[in-house]
Every structure is written in C-alpha cells, then in structure tokens.
Amino acid sequence: MTPKIAVTRGAIMATDLQEREPLTSENVGNGIPTTHDERVARAERILSGDVRPEDYLPVTDEIESAVQEYVALVMRNNPRIIRSEEGDNNVRKNFTIMFHCGGKEVLAREDDIGVIVLAMGTPDVIRLEKQLTPKSWQGFGLDFPTRWSDES
Secondary structure, eight states: OOOEEETTTTHHHHHHHEOOOOOOTTTSSSOOOSHHHHHHHHHHHHHTTOOOHHHHHHHOHHHHHHHHHHHHHHHHOOOTTOOOOOHHHHHHHHHHHHHTTTTTEEEEOOOSEEEEEEEEEHHHHHHHHHHHTTTTTOEEEOOOOOOOOOOO
C-alpha cells in the first residue's frame, strides 16, 4: 500500500497505512540488542567512536516511497522551493525515526549517514541515562517522534 502523506500545522504525518505492530527494542530489527546490558555495551561502543553500519536505522522501501511522495507533494504545492539532496535527506531521517520509533521516547542522533538510536522507550532511556554520563552521550538527544500511522 502506498502511504498518503499529509502536512498538518507544519508536522509531517504518514496516513492511510496499515496498522503496524508496536515497536520495541526487541522487535525493531535494527541492531538494537534485546537485553539492557547488551544495549549499554552497544551504546558505550558507539559513544567511543566505533560506529558500524548496522547501528543505523534501516531506510525501508516503505520509508523511501513516503519520502518521494512527500517531496513531490511539497514541490507541487510550493513551486518556489528549491529541491536539494540535503532537504530530501532531512525528510528521510525524520521519516526513518518515525517509522521505527514513532510514539516512543528515544535517545538518538542524526548524522550525514542516517539515524542512530541508543535507547528507545522511556524505561530504556532512563536506565541508559543513569548508567552513562551526560557528557558521554554528547551529540545524542531526546526525541519524541510522531507515530508513523497517526492521523491528526
């Protein structure tokens, strides 16, 4: 099913999507380990500079399709906007975190490659923040991505 994209009060929403299983760090399928100790070890590895391709949230075909549809909609409705690769990438990162983590508090970072999530869900975020110093997770921040299937 091709998602329909709506812009509401400046927010980007994907609508008309099939309901997805609620995502947790156990079933997100993005390389976030399932146990707390493994998540802490992964976070410490990433924060020490050992970032691996599998640490990034994957951009699925569904996400890419939604990005292209949204960008086309924006271009149609705002002909003065100049399309750029940077703009497309920003939309892609936003949609990626919405798709994988929407509706959950996350400790995450975006960079030129994509989005890395250290912790997802309030309990995991709190536990990780307690084990790591704020200085150690510099560059990462709290985010509250919109649910992928919200219709506001």
